[in-house]
Amino acid sequence: METPKAVSKHKHIVLTSHPGKSGQKPIPINWGESDPIKRGPIIGTVRNANHRNVIGTHSGSYAVYRALAIASGALQANHRADLTNTSPVVHIGPHPSWSDANKIVCLDPFGALVGGSYTTLYEQGHDIFPTIAITKAHINMPELQDSIIKGRLQVDGKILKNNGSLVVTKVAIDPVWYLPGIAQRLKINESDLRRILFQQTGGMFPELVTRPDLHVFLPPIGGTTVYLIGEVEAITNPSKLLAVRVHDECNGSDVFGSDICTCRPYLVHGIEVCIQTAQEGGAGVIVYFRKEGRALGEVTKFLVYNARKRQEGGDSAEAYFTRTECVAGLQDMRFQELMPDVLHWLGITRIDRLVSMSDLKYNAIISSGIEVIERIAIPDDWIPEDARVEIAAKQAAGYYTPGEVPDAVTLAEIKGRGLGD
Amino acid sequence: METPKAVSKHKHIVLTSHPGKSGQKPIPINWGESDPIKRGPIIGTVRNANHRNVIGTHSGSYAVYRALAIASGALQANHRADLTNTSPVVHIGPHPSWSDANKIVCLDPFGALVGGSYTTLYEQGHDIFPTIAITKAHINMPELQDSIIKGRLQVDGKILKNNGSLVVTKVAIDPVWYLPGIAQRLKINESDLRRILFQQTGGMFPELVTRPDLHVFLPPIGGTTVYLIGEVEAITNPSKLLAVRVHDECNGSDVFGSDICTCRPYLVHGIEVCIQTAQEGGAGVIVYFRKEGRALGEVTKFLVYNARKRQEGGDSAEAYFTRTECVAGLQDMRFQELMPDVLHWLGITRIDRLVSMSDLKYNAIISSGIEVIERIAIPDDWIPEDARVEIAAKQAAGYYTPGEVPDAVTLAEIKGRGLGD
Numbered sequence: 001m002e003t004p005k006a007v008s009k010h011k012h013i014v015l016t017s018h019p020g021k022s023g024q025k026p027i028p029i030n031w032g033e034s035d036p037i038k039r040g041p042i043i044g045t046v047r048n049a050n051h052r053n054v055i056g057t058h059s060g061s062y063a064v065y066r067a068l069a070i071a072s073g074a075l076q077a078n079h080r081a082d083l084t085n086t087s088p089v090v091h092i093g094p095h096p097s098w099s100d101a102n103k104i105v106c107l108d109p110f111g112a113l114v115g116g117s118y119t120t121l122y123e124q125g126h127d128i129f130p131t132i133a134i135t136k137a138h139i140n141m142p143e144l145q146d147s148i149i150k151g152r153l154q155v156d157g158k159i160l161k162n163n164g165s166l167v168v169t170k171v172a173i174d175p176v177w178y179l180p181g182i183a184q185r186l187k188i189n190e191s192d193l194r195r196i197l198f199q200q201t202g203g204m205f206p207e208l209v210t211r212p213d214l215h216v217f218l219p220p221i222g223g224t225t226v227y228l229i230g231e232v233e234a235i236t237n238p239s240k241l242l243a244v245r246v247h248d249e250c251n252g253s254d255v256f257g258s259d260i261c262t263c264r265p266y267l268v269h270g271i272e273v274c275i276q277t278a279q280e281g282g283a284g285v286i287v288y289f290r291k292e293g294r295a296l297g298e299v300t301k302f303l304v305y306n307a308r309k310r311q312e313g314g315d316s317a318e319a320y321f322t323r324t325e326c327v328a329g330l331q332d333m334r335f336q337e338l339m340p341d342v343l344h345w346l347g348i349t350r351i352d353r354l355v356s357m358s359d360l361k362y363n364a365i366i367s368s369g370i371e372v373i374e375r376i377a378i379p380d381d382w383i384p385e386d387a388r389v390e391i392a393a394k395q396a397a398g399y400y401t402p403g404e405v406p407d408a409v410t411l412a413e414i415k416g417r418g419l420g421d
Numbered sequence: 422m423e424t425p426k427a428v429s430k431h432k433h434i435v436l437t438s439h440p441g442k443s444g445q446k447p448i449p450i451n452w453g454e455s456d457p458i459k460r461g462p463i464i465g466t467v468r469n470a471n472h473r474n475v476i477g478t479h480s481g482s483y484a485v486y487r488a489l490a491i492a493s494g495a496l497q498a499n500h501r502a503d504l505t506n507t508s509p510v511v512h513i514g515p516h517p518s519w520s521d522a523n524k525i526v527c528l529d530p531f532g533a534l535v536g537g538s539y540t541t542l543y544e545q546g547h548d549i550f551p552t553i554a555i556t557k558a559h560i561n562m563p564e565l566q567d568s569i570i571k572g573r574l575q576v577d578g579k580i581l582k583n584n585g586s587l588v589v590t591k592v593a594i595d596p597v598w599y600l601p602g603i604a605q606r607l608k609i610n611e612s613d614l615r616r617i618l619f620q621q622t623g624g625m626f627p628e629l630v631t632r633p634d635l636h637v638f639l640p641p642i643g644g645t646t647v648y649l650i651g652e653v654e655a656i657t658n659p660s661k662l663l664a665v666r667v668h669d670e671c672n673g674s675d676v677f678g679s680d681i682c683t684c685r686p687y688l689v690h691g692i693e694v695c696i697q698t699a700q701e702g703g704a705g706v707i708v709y710f711r712k713e714g715r716a717l718g719e720v721t722k723f724l725v726y727n728a729r730k731r732q733e734g735g736d737s738a739e740a741y742f743t744r745t746e747c748v749a750g751l752q753d754m755r756f757q758e759l760m761p762d763v764l765h766w767l768g769i770t771r772i773d774r775l776v777s778m779s780d781l782k783y784n785a786i787i788s789s790g791i792e793v794i795e796r797i798a799i800p801d802d803w804i805p806e807d808a809r810v811e812i813a814a815k816q817a818a819g820y821y822t823p824g825e826v827p828d829a830v831t832l833a834e835i836k837g838r839g840l841g842d
Binding site: 062067069073085165200201202204227310326386 | 434436438465467473476477478480481482483484485486487488489490491492493494495496497498500502503504505506507508509510551552553554555556557558559560561562563564567586589591592593594595603607608609613614616617618619620621622623624625626627628630631639640641642643644646648672673675676677678679680681685688709712713716717718719720721722723724725726727728730731732747748749750751754755756805807838840
């Protein structure tokens with residue numbers, strides 16, 4: 001382990017640290033323990049190398065901005081968070097899944113409980129920071145106001161207010177990866193996972209290879225946000241209905257309303273189903289994952305758009321996936337097998353209304369042991385015209401559809417707009 | 422340098438590589454050269470260590486998902502992108518700023534030109550991948566439709582279509598950091614920047630320290646998206662008007678319409694001003710940066726929300742910034758000094774209408790040599806009630822306002838909603 005000096009003041013650098021050197025041992029993490037004290041807190045501090053019990057540090061990719069802030073002098077390297085009044089506004093868990101090392105592997109189930117469970121350790125000087133934050137909000141989306149006007153949604157004054165505002169509990173979750181569990185999901189051994197993560201990122205975090213004693217990794221990627229609609233206790237109450245949409249980021253549609261895909265319309269439809277379910281006494285859950293462009297990133301996504309629109313014969317449903325494969329080497333990099341963890345963290349065991357047509361998501365959810373009663377497709381008249389290419393290609397590839405699966409002739413016929421139009 | 426073996430097949434790992442070992446030299450990058458061949462391409466490949474001329478790899482934080490895809494067997498480690506038909510749909514640049522090593526330091530000005538400038542190198546087997554992609558889209562936001570109905574926006578059939586769709590050119594940009602230039606912006610020396618970036622991220626990329634010969638870093642952070650409205654040539658035509666909004670991601674407002682801030686309303690207002698300016702023969706530019714929660718990340722943001730709403734006296738404008746400082750150690754981590762680079766990449770030298778009240782953004786833009794004619798505040802009736810706290814606090818701290826700057830008495834009076842409401 002490294003020396004406990006404040007890293008900002010000293011120019012001595014330990015490039016790769018190995019276990020077993022002299023120094024204080026960090027608090028061990030016993031993933032899957034039901035008692036948070038026995039499990040041990042996640043300590044991603046860079047202020048005290050002897051306390052670190054993970055690879056990487058907090059805030060996902062924003063750790064890079066934090067480093068810039070320290071480099072520029074705007075932030076003191078020894079700043080320690082004052083967490084007064086920051087604790088969750090509603091209690092979530094613990095649920096049985098929290099103590100199952102296989103059910104949750106990519107977030108810390110105790111991530112929101114820093115103030116409660118780890119107060120003593122915090123007071124002893126351990127630099128413990130939440131990886132989950134839970135707050136409340138009022139959200140107001142123009143489409144929901146339109147749904148009220150059209151009579152699809154009813155104002156109830158509590159969940160959905162007169163002005164169209166929706167009352168939600170919202171949760172931000174930073175990634176915390178338990179590497180043995182991630183390896184199991186990928187069906188490879190942990191040492192191969194560690195080696196490939198190191199090599200294929202261009203040499204990020206040698207500790208992945210040199211510190212087999214550290215099993216938890218805080219990767220520099222985007223996190224997850226959860227919007228809870230209705231009473232939180234209804235989520236786990238078997239006598240109440242639960243609606244869920246698991247949504248992967250698509251900035252072009254979610255924010256800007258691009259008409260080449262169904263992302264924002266389907267998200268809004270999911271929120272509508274959640275509101276209706278909450279108004280029936282149940283609850284609704286929207287999970288928003290930062291996995292832009294099927295986790296290929298937006299540059300690759302735009303390159304694929306160009307290739308789709310320019311290919312011989314124009315943009316067509318039959319060649320929808322091929323163009324992504326040419327550029328990226330595969331259709332999709334989201335790895336949905338990790339997605340259900342957040343549902344297990346919420347204690348979900350049954351979804352009455354799954355607002356998703358994705359077979360990848362559905363299979364991941366039911367394989368993880370969650371029952372799905374009904375799958376809800378996006379209403380046909382919510383699909384933008386240019387997004388017909390995407391939806392038909394996906395239906396032909398196995399997406400759930402209440403209607404007919406498009407055949408080869410249909411796929412060849414469904415065309416998108418050209419680049420010049 | 423490392424051995425040229427394909428990294429996926431071999432378990433031999435070079436933990437830290439140093440310059441000067443045997444092996445082929447990578448193509449040098451001469452940042453600021455006007456000729457893309459002399460400048461040299463950005464080669465972030467992990468397939469051939471001898472070709473790598475940067476630290477890190479492509480796609481920002483999505484490199485981690487790429488590694489997972491290879492680990493799981495879904496993606497072949499030796500996949501090389503087929504870039505057929507992916508080239509930009511409109512030409513941008515070159516502009517004089519492209520050959521000024523100080524004007525652009527956090528993106529590769531030649532990042533979109535892979536197919537053109539570097540075709541020979543690509544055909545010789547160099548694994549060159551674009552860091553910029555340029556496509557076209559139609560976007561449709563409900564607020565714009567409402568503006569048409571209310572007569573604030575006029576349909577012209579070309580920029581703004583009958584169905585409310587807006588025709589845009591959009592650009593995705595991955596981060597490419599020229600470390601000497603970044604250090605200069607931060608006003609520290611390059612070796613300190615490299616050391617702090619390594620240490621404060623928990624040991625990410627030892628090559629930051631061991632490879633002083635590599636000056637370019639592809640950090641694992643989110644990228645930038647640019648929406649261009651109107652004719653691209655108007656952006657740099659001094660006889661035509663230019664409107665610009667530089668917007669930092671706020672998922673809770675931009676997507677979900679949270680009423681605690683003005684982010685989405687101000688973004689929509691910016692788009693409206695861009696449309697009007699384009700319809701007057703000019704152009705509009707929206708830049709969207711992935712810097713969630715002032716680059717503090719969403720977990721910190723939600724912790725701060727709770728602290729604001731629960732503090733003694735409730736959420737108030739006078740204590741708005743203090744709560745962020747307690748949790749995060751500073752008010753803001755966006756480091757706006759890097760922001761103008763994308764404007765210089767577009768060749769912008771004058772902004773007629775800057776749709777932003779931020780003094781940090783304004784100062785960064787004018788300090789970088791871009792003239793700003795007019796600053797446009799968000800219309801008062803577009804501010805959600807609960808966001809009065811934010812806007813008043815920012816005005817008192819130096820934000821541009823066409824009205825009165827709130828005094829201490831006013832700041833103490835402006836209150837937000839409680840958590841229970």
